Amino acid sequence: MEVREVLSHKYVKRLFLGRFISNFGNGMGPIALAFGILGLPNGSANILGLVLGTTTVLFLIMAPFGGVISDKYGRARMVGLTDMAAGSILFVQVGYFATGHVPIAVLLIVNGCFGILWGIFWPAFAGIMPAVLPEQGLQKGNAINSLVSNGGIILGAASAGILIDVFGAAVTLGIDAASFFISGLMIFSFRHLTPRTEHSENTMLDDLVHGWRVFLSFSWIAIIVLAFSFIVMCWAAAENVLGPLIALEHFNGAKSWSFVITAESAGLIVGSLIAIKVKPKYPMRFLMLSSFTVTLYIWSLAKPQSLLLIAFCAFLFGITLDLWGTLWSTALQRKVPRESLSRVSSFDAMGTMMFRPIGLAIAAPLSALLGIETFVYILSAITVVAIVLPLFNKGVWSMSYEDSPNDKISLR
Numbered sequence: 408m409e410v411r412e413v414l415s416h417k418y419v420k421r422l423f424l425g426r427f428i429s430n431f432g433n434g435m436g437p438i439a440l441a442f443g444i445l446g447l448p449n450g451s452a453n454i455l456g457l458v459l460g461t462t463t464v465l466f467l468i469m470a471p472f473g474g475v476i477s478d479k480y481g482r483a484r485m486v487g488l489t490d491m492a493a494g495s496i497l498f499v500q501v502g503y504f505a506t507g508h509v510p511i512a513v514l515l516i517v518n519g520c521f522g523i524l525w526g527i528f529w530p531a532f533a534g535i536m537p538a539v540l541p542e543q544g545l546q547k548g549n550a551i552n553s554l555v556s557n558g559g560i561i562l563g564a565a566s567a568g569i570l571i572d573v574f575g576a577a578v579t580l581g582i583d584a585a586s587f588f589i590s591g592l593m594i595f596s597f598r599h600l601t602p603r604t605e606h607s608e609n610t611m612l613d614d615l616v617h618g619w620r621v622f623l624s625f626s627w628i629a630i631i632v633l634a635f636s637f638i639v640m641c642w643a644a645a646e647n648v649l650g651p652l653i654a655l656e657h658f659n660g661a662k663s664w665s666f667v668i669t670a671e672s673a674g675l676i677v678g679s680l681i682a683i684k685v686k687p688k689y690p691m692r693f694l695m696l697s698s699f700t701v702t703l704y705i706w707s708l709a710k711p712q713s714l715l716l717i718a719f720c721a722f723l724f725g726i727t728l729d730l731w732g733t734l735w736s737t738a739l740q741r742k743v744p745r746e747s748l749s750r751v752s753s754f755d756a757m758g759t760m761m762f763r764p765i766g767l768a769i770a771a772p773l774s775a776l777l778g779i780e781t782f783v784y785i786l787s788a789i790t791v792v793a794i795v796l797p798l799f800n801k802g803v804w805s806m807s808y809e810d811s812p813n814d815k816i817s818l819r
Contacts, residue, residue, distance in 0.1 A: 413540060413551060414551075416540055417539075418539050418597045421594075422535065422539060422593075423552060423555045424593065425591075425593035426552055426555055426556045426559070428593070429490065429589075430556040430560045430586075431563040431586055432559075432563060432584070432586025432587060433586075434562060434668070434672060435566055435567035435570065435582065435583055436580065437647065437668075438567040438579075438661060438665055438668060439567055440455075440458075440576070440580065442660070442661040443504055443577070444509075445655065447509055448508070451771075452771040453771045456647075456648050456771050457767075457768070459643070459647055459648075459764075461518055461519045462519065462525070463522060463643075463760055463763045463767065464764050465519045465523050465526065466522040466525045466529075467760055468523075469522070470756045470757040470760075471619075471750075471754060471757055472526070472611065473529065473531065473749075474530035475614045475618070475753075477527065478534070478747070478750055480603050480604075481598055482531040482601040482749060483597055483598045484595065485527055485531040486531045486595075487591045487592065490587045490590050490591025491587070491588050492591075493521055494589075495584075496517055496520045497517065497521065497580065497587065498584045499517055500513065500517040500584075501577055501580045501584055504575075504577035526753075526756075529752065529753070530752040533740075533748060533749055533752035534748045534749045534752070535600075536548050536549060538600045538601045542740075545737050545740050546682070549732070549733045549736045550680075550733045551679075553675065553679040553729050553732050554676065554679035557676045557678075557725075557729060560672045560675060561672030565669045567661070567668075568663075568665030569662075618747055618753065621751050625802075626802040627803045631803060634793045634797045635793070636758055636759055637789055637790070638698070638789075639759055639760060639762065639763050640762035640789075641705060642790075643767050643770075645708055645783065646704075648767060648770035648771055649779060649783065652771075652779075653779065654667075657711055658714050666718055667714070670718035670722040670725070671721035671724060673722055674721065674722040674724060674726040674728070674729070676725075677722075678730045678732075678733075679729050681726065681730065682729060682730055689806060690737075690738060690806065692803070692805075693730075693734075694731055695803065696798075697730060698794045699791070699794060700727045703724070704717075705783060705787045706720075707720040709780045709783040737808070738806070738808065739751065739752060739755070741808060
């Protein structure tokens, strides 16, 4: 299916526009939150790690239930509602940042609620693309979605440093909150494409157990998710905590770190363009081997290297990150039974993010204890092990879109 054929399908353009708007806010949100917290009278790297960790922990708790809720009540409906609710709750945080004093309790409650909503949004969104496109258009649809989403991220990240410097973190976070609300309204408008599940006598526990069984039935999914729980742990520690600290100590603060994140976002754009055309015979093998770019990116933060080298490594990692997003989503959408897709995606999300709170929590204390350079080398080494070991598994090495799907467990 050609790109113009993908775009000709009803509701696809609305979906892509919604994702662009939301990701414009996502591009600036993490940078604004990081430097907003670090700029508070009581702000510190430990508080930043605690806030981000709280978001992730509550996401992890909610994600499995989010998959059940999404499959049962309609994926587009839940994406729209959670986006609008997230925008509303984030405006509370904006009000406190505008005063210059944000109690830790407010940061934890607001970002904790965001984590809960995120736990519903992620598995819900995983099932929207197959509802608006036929199977033969899924890879291109996912790639175009990544392209427009990443376009939003790169513009948001590029704007963040300037907006924070000129207007402050509160205004920047306000734009982020508004983007969620607008995007949510747009997705909610085609909720009829993913209707509620017909009446079922299954309890939520029954649905959770079924989703877990389907998840484990695909060995390549389970193994890669486990590996990425360690990779994401290291990436989160390096990018979300150590990166802003290094930018403050060695470079020009928010502007410098915004430059790095913008370079990563540019890599996402390039990855999106590649993903439209690339057709690897063994996609999981291709993706795992390309993942050494995360090792290079984390390593570049040691010493640290020049800002240009860090940004270049972030750019390469961005390419890989987007290829993962497109090819992995396509693999799940093509291989996993449609009625179980959100639940399997929720276990994917939960497993992938499982150790992220640990990375966020240990980044500040261990870098202070061991030194940033030594700690960065340790993080880099962990990613190498996590990338190499799954390649010894036959399912990961030989997985192909053309293979016959595994035996699928029916809900009926």
